[in-house]
Amino acid sequence: MGKRISLLGATGSIGLQTLDIIREHPNKFQLVAFSVGKNIEETRKILNEFHVEVVSVQKEEDALLLQQEYPKIEVVFGDAGLIQVAAHTNADVLVNAVLGSVGLRPTLEAIKKGITIAIANKETLVTAGHLVMQAAQQYNVPILPVDSEHSALFQAMNGEKKSEVSKLIITASGGSFRDRTREELKSVTVKEALNHPNWSMGSKITIDSATMMNKGLEVIEAHVLFDISYDDIEVLLHRESIIHSMIEFKDTSVIAQLGTPDMRVPIQYALSYPDRLERSNAHRLNLAEIGKLHFQEMDYKRYHALKLAIDAGRAGGTMTTVLNAANEAAVSLFLKEKITFLEIDELIERAMDEHSNVSSPDLDTILFVDSQTRKSVQNMVK
Ligand SMILES: NC(=O)C1=CN([C@@H]2O[C@H](COP(=O)(O)OP(=O)(O)OC[C@H]3O[C@@H](n4cnc5c(N)ncnc54)[C@H](OP(=O)(O)O)[C@@H]3O)[C@@H](O)[C@H]2O)C=CC1
Ligand SMILES: CC(=O)[C@@H](O)[C@H](O)COP(=O)(O)O
Ligand SMILES: [Mn+2]
Secondary structure (H helix, E strand, O other), X not given: OOEEEEEEOOOOHHHHHHHHHHHHOOOOEEEEEEEOOOOHHHHHHHXXXXXXXXXXXXXXXXXXXXXXXXXXXXXXXXXXXXXXXXXXXXXXXXXXXXXXXXXXXXXXXXXXXXXXXXXXXXXXXXHHHHHHHHHHHHOOOOEEEOOHHHHHHHHHHOOOOHHHEXXXXXXXXXXXXXXXXXXXXXXXXXXXXXXXXXXXXXXXXXXXXHHOHHHHHHHHHHHHHHOOOHHXXXXXXXXXXXXXXXXXXXXXXXXXXXXXXXXXXXXXXXXXXXXXXXXXXXXXXXXXXXXXXXXXXXXXXXXXXXXXXXHHHHXXXXXXXXXHHHHHHHHHHHHOOOOOHHHHHHHHHHHHHHOOOOOOOOHHHHHHHHHHHHHHHHHHOO
């Protein structure tokens, strides 16, 4: 029957594209369980198409409703439901495409069950990457990147020795406001911020791209996944998002992974790894048609959020938990039009300044710091 897949965040941008891949390869992949948040209409469509064993929704009342409509399927809910989907379904692979650090505990529980993790949910790796990687090593579980840059790095690293890496070069599109000065960002709107030049993604990550926090989270994610020092991770502006990232080796060779901006490629690679599968109707890269690719040095003053993220990564301990939780809270406030675009960076910086760092935190400490940081960011805008 192929690999048994469980999927967190099935109604999101990555979740729906994961379903496309499963649909394209019915003999290779079988969806056995999935979670959603609040989108019950989309959940019904998925339940009507795929024959799953378990579904999790965010709210208890939605679970009760769906259980009546689908009596043969186990319907669970809340944070416990996410763990149920991730870890108690005997899946071969968990695709973690939920949004935010709520993905941490389900990931750890799935690892304990020996389930391979295909991870899009970068907030989990930023908030507690050390716990995820320690558990993966302990239970001998592969962590396969889905994020396009990390999939590119993973592919470029294939068969190479880490000791021979000179640096990772992570590309950044520049996001929705890449042609504006910082001064011009004072009065930008949510609608403008949600207009990413190259990718169609969920709202939170699109705002993260606009502030450049997405690249900051990705630098930390790369440090966690590939165990490369922050000194050896470079960010390069590349408008076209065609080169998804590259590795420079000691002998000065650079290996890059290229492709059209389509998340189904890294999603499929994480599912089919170590094999590659056909993508029959996909748009192929035509460099002659594109003609030129552009590159530009990163400006850390213009993109202050990137600097904050690298500072947090270098500090380590609970500082990356604070960075992530403050960012999640601030972006949510911006999307609700409660703060301005530039206040996102300000709130994160304040949360970091006010935090007393704890080194090598355990899970309880991480969860406590995450929740306290969200509360303190809320209080900053009252
Ligand atoms: N989109 C992209 O191209 C990329 C995304 N990523 C990462 O992948 C992750 C998902 O991103 P994306 O798909 O864009 O996000 P979306 O906002 O599109 O989707 C998020 C998914 O998570 C669900 N969800 C949100 N909050 C909760 C919660 N508290 N409990 C349970 N479920 C919840 C949503 O449910 P519902 O909608 O039903 O409420 C939805 O299914 C993020 O970590 C992002 O950084 C990484 C690389 C690229
Ligand atoms: C598709 C993907 O992986 C996103 O994280 C993407 O990288 C966002 O683009 P920028 O952050 O480079 O604008
Ligand atoms: Mn990315």
